[in-house]
Amino acid sequence: MFFNHFKIAWRSILKNKLFSFINVIGLSIGICAAMVIGCIVYYDFSFDNFHPDKDRIYRVTTEYKSKEGEFSNRGVSVPLMRTFQEGMAGVEFAAPFFNTSFAKVENKEVGLKFKNVDNAILADDAYFQLFQYEWLVGDSRTALSEPAQVVLSQKKAEQYFPHIKTTDVLGRTLLYNDSIAVKVTGVVVDFKENTDLNFNEFVSLASSKMFNGRDIATDDSWNGTSSGDQLFFKIKDASSIPIIQARLNTLAKEHKNTAPWAADNERLFVLQPLSEIHFGGKNGDYPFNNSEHVASITVLKSLAFVALFLLLLGCANFINLNSAQALTRAKDIGIRKTLGSSKKQVVRQFLGETLILTAIAAILSLFLAPLLLQQFADFLPSNISLSVLYSLKGISGILLLIIGVSLLSGFYPAFVMSKFKPAQVLKGQFTKGDKGVRLRKTLTVFQFVVAQVFVIATVLVAKQLHYVMNKDMGIKTEAVAYVYLPWNDNSESKKERLFTKIKELDGLSHVSWGNNPPASNNVSSTMLTYFKDGVEVHQETEMLWGDVNFLKTYNIPLLAGRDRLNDSIKEYVVNETFAKALGFQNPSEVVGTFIKRDTLQIPIVGLMRDFNQRSLRSGINPLALTGDWGNRNYSSFQSIHFDLGGNAEHWSNTIKTIENAWATVYPDEEVEVQFMDELVEGFYRTEQSTVQLLKWATGLAILISCLGLLGLVIYTTERRVKEIGVRKVLGASLGQLNFILCKEFLILVGVAFLISAPISWYLIQNWIKDFAYKTSLSWWVFLASGLGMLLVALLVITARTYRTANINPVESLRNE
Incomplete structure (x- = not known):
């Protein structure tokens, strides 16, 4: 039975090559976008998910409120670190550390020198208790318990000691900043999963006074905060969170800055779960001093919506074209039902066709995805890849996507066709009714609303970007x-x-x-x-x-x-x-x-x-x-x-x-x-990536919408060939015939513009409010975008209607 369904479905697809092609292209664009954007979203949400008890690990950050506004600092004052170390209700243990760097590190044994060494921290043994590393050599309980001790990552150990086995590194000495001798007390394996904890050199916290003159044991400055001074800790359970936050609020009040100028200022200590650190917190700050990429929940949501709408456009195409083809498939369905097929079997048959087309689209998407990802290479971290698509998770996700898209695209056409009554169909008494026509019009309007919103948003975002990048900042930036x-x-x-x-x-x-x-x-x-x-x-x-x-x-x-x-x-x-x-x-x-x-x-x-x-x-x-x-x-x-x-x-x-x-x-x-000029250009990297994303989303949305429109135009004109022949015989001109065929579709595009204009204005108004300097949301942008979309639709429609209107009436009426 399954093979029979598959064979019939494949024959039907080959019989309707043009419509199958349009459906496959529309679906493949949506699925391709979903794959690429899914990989980007997965990448950002995969950071630091591998730590044991990750849901119990938190960081404390500092927020400030004053009449000038609000801002945050990912660090905390040193006395607060000491308070956590001494013990706090609800806290299992605390692991403070200091971001640091070294002017020079030397291996005197072999004469190797390394300058401007970064990605290092000053920490104690609690750090390795909180974050579980694989130890190649050394003891995590004592490796950072004394001054002048250092634990190296495997890659860093190989760099400092290139011709020595890792097990032989233990106990050797490195010279820091020309005068500080430090003993290697351990080597750990670098994290293989995505992490913001990209540290590769861990110097004992007891050595802090040797490097920067600061001592966590004696520093009493509650009002001094550095972004590199981090406080991580593990809670006992979820019920500990309100207890810890209440204690932090009390400490903030007890140690408020008493300077006259700070009378109206407020400082808050805020808990931040480990899962939120990669996203930069409230103000989109980098997770650590050594971070190269900060993710944005807002951007990821926008990406997800783009993928969703492109998928919906492809599905709308499919529903439109397949429901429009209902008349041509009616006799086929009537014969099937006469021969004993049930309603369920008809539904399964058409869902099977949809599944095959969706699977073909998904396979095509796998080839298109690397090309699409490459278009955003300048705005994405270099280690983002599509490899997750070929993992068990990725394959499972693709299969679920294929099934979901197949059901969404194919259920309505299959349901409509399965309701055909054999007696009426075989007598030629079947009529499509107004319900199907209204649905197709609604879906067509939806497609062009989405495309039009993308067009207007792209133009206005690009206009704002051009404005801020070319506005006189009041200083000389060129040369x-x-x-x-x-x-x-x-x-x-x-x-x-x-x-x-x-x-x-x-x-x-x-x-x-x-x-x-x-x-x-x-x-x-x-x-x-x-x-x-x-x-x-x-x-x-x-x-x-x-x-x-x-x-x-x-x-x-x-x-x-x-x-x-x-x-x-x-x-x-x-x-x-x-x-x-x-x-x-x-x-x-x-x-x-x-x-x-x-x-x-x-x-x-x-x-x-x-x-x-x-x-x-x-x-x-x-x-x-x-x-x-x-x-x-x-x-x-x-x-x-x-x-x-x-x-x-x-x-x-x-x-x-x-x-x-x-x-x-x-x-x-x-x-x-x-x-x-390069520095100023770097201010607007986010906006540049937004424009790039919108350009591609706009192009793909227009392509899908126009393909769907072309399919409907082909179907409609084929259904009206004899009508056109009669009109030509009665004296209708080519222009009149084109107008008759185009009018209905152009009205739909016009309605889509009237709906999309206020939606676009609202979305851009919300986006542009974050700028202190704004370009005007000019009315001509909306009008030009609408006319441009109307012109594109007109070209697509005319390309087909002109051909149909030129058919010789003798050819179109010969069977009458």
Whole structure:
């Protein structure tokens, strides 16, 4: 019986090649999108799922609320770590650690040196109790119990000791930062599954004072928080969570910052499950300092909706075309029922046909999926692959997808056809009725609503991206570059020598000392106090370090006052937003006033024009430009900034000359010349990936919709061939015939536009509200998108109706 059903289904598919082709293409596009997006979603949800008791592992993060807004920090203060270690109700044990890096690690035995080593942490034995590693050598209970101990990952051990067996590494010594001898006490296997815990070097927490002068046992600063200071712990059971959170709330109140400027500020300690860490928490922060990718629940939901709608479009095509073909299949069904087929057998027969077509579409999708994934390679982590599709989980998912799509696509047409009455069908008295026509019209409108929403969204998102990327940020970004000096080399003579070499190069318009560029993802701020009418006004202010040429390098004009007299004098140049925040109606009046920083009275000598410090998602914050005087122990000038000038032909040679100058001063260090325009472009990576996604979703949605429309047009015109012949005999022109055939379909496309326009406006309005600077949602975008879709539909319809209208009436009426 099964083989017979299969044989008949295959014959039917071959008999209707064009409609089968349209159905397969529509379904394969939807299934392909589902496969690729499914792999992306699976990848992000697979992080750190392999840890034992993962549901009982939590991290504490810090959230701040002030009049400037809300922000979070993935780290906590050191005394809170100590409080957890000393014991807390509901906590089984705590495992704090510190992200760290080393300027140099040496294996003196064989003369190997490694510089700028990262992906390391300072931890104790509790870390290995919380996160289970496979130990090749060493004891997890004592490996980090004493100062000057280190546990290496297998890959790191092979790097430091390339010609030694792993079992022989135990007890050997590494020299850190030229002077700190550390003994290897263990080697662990690197995690093979996806994880954000990409650490490969674990130094004992008892060594922290040797490396950075901090000691978890004596640090009492409750108000100092670093994102690298992490606190993980394991709860006893789910009932412990409210107890722990209540205790954290109490600690936050007990240790509130008592400084006057912090009176209205609030700090909260928040619990974060291990399963949420990969998604960056409330503010989309990176899980750890060494993380390269932060996932977004919002983006993953958007991807899932795109896949769902593309699947639904393919299913709508199938339902439309198969229900439209009901008349051509009616006699077949009538004969089957006359010969004894039951209603269930007819349903099974047509579901079998659907299953075969869906299976073919799924096989085709497996070949298309790598091509689709490749289109998003620039915006996805490099280790995302389609390998999960070929695993047991993937194969099971594909089979469920095939069955689900087959039922969704094939059940209604099969149900409709199974209701045909043999007597009426064989007498030619069967009529399709209005119900089927209404369904086909509804599905056609749905397809074009989805396609139209994608079109409008793509245009408006691209319009916003073009606006923010081309809007004047208030600073010079083209042909301006900078290099950071080696953080582990504090030689003032080398710094000055490199600066002099760069300054003397031909072709550079301006060269200046600084730290971070004016627009950057790195933010440093402080609290400044202004006395107004006997009242203290506290203003949190972003700090920018630069010499007296810094403003000229970035073409930031002074609106009032002057620049600082030299690079070390205690003077500020502030922006307009800072002046307005202090209450000055005329910002230039801020020049000549004094600001208090801690105990220092610092004059404001200049007012610079406002510029955007980050992407145009955020507004302009109060800002002060200062020189190199804030820190006694180290220089705030850690980078050299330069304007490459207006002659683009010389830029590449100038960069090479700068790299050669660097090599003469820092021969053992790599140089990285960074460009402002690339930095600004990086602000909008998410938006760029969104546009890329929407372009592909739009193209695929239009393709599916137009294929479905073409199928309906072919079916309709074939059914009306004799009608067209009669009209031609009666004198109808080619244009009139095309209008008659196109009118019904164009009305459906027009109705789809009227539905899609408000939906698109609502969705884009919600998306664009996160930007401080917005492009207008121009009416012409909606109109142009609607007319464009109407034109595409018209071309598809006309391509078929024109051919039908040109048929000789003699041919179409010969059987009458």
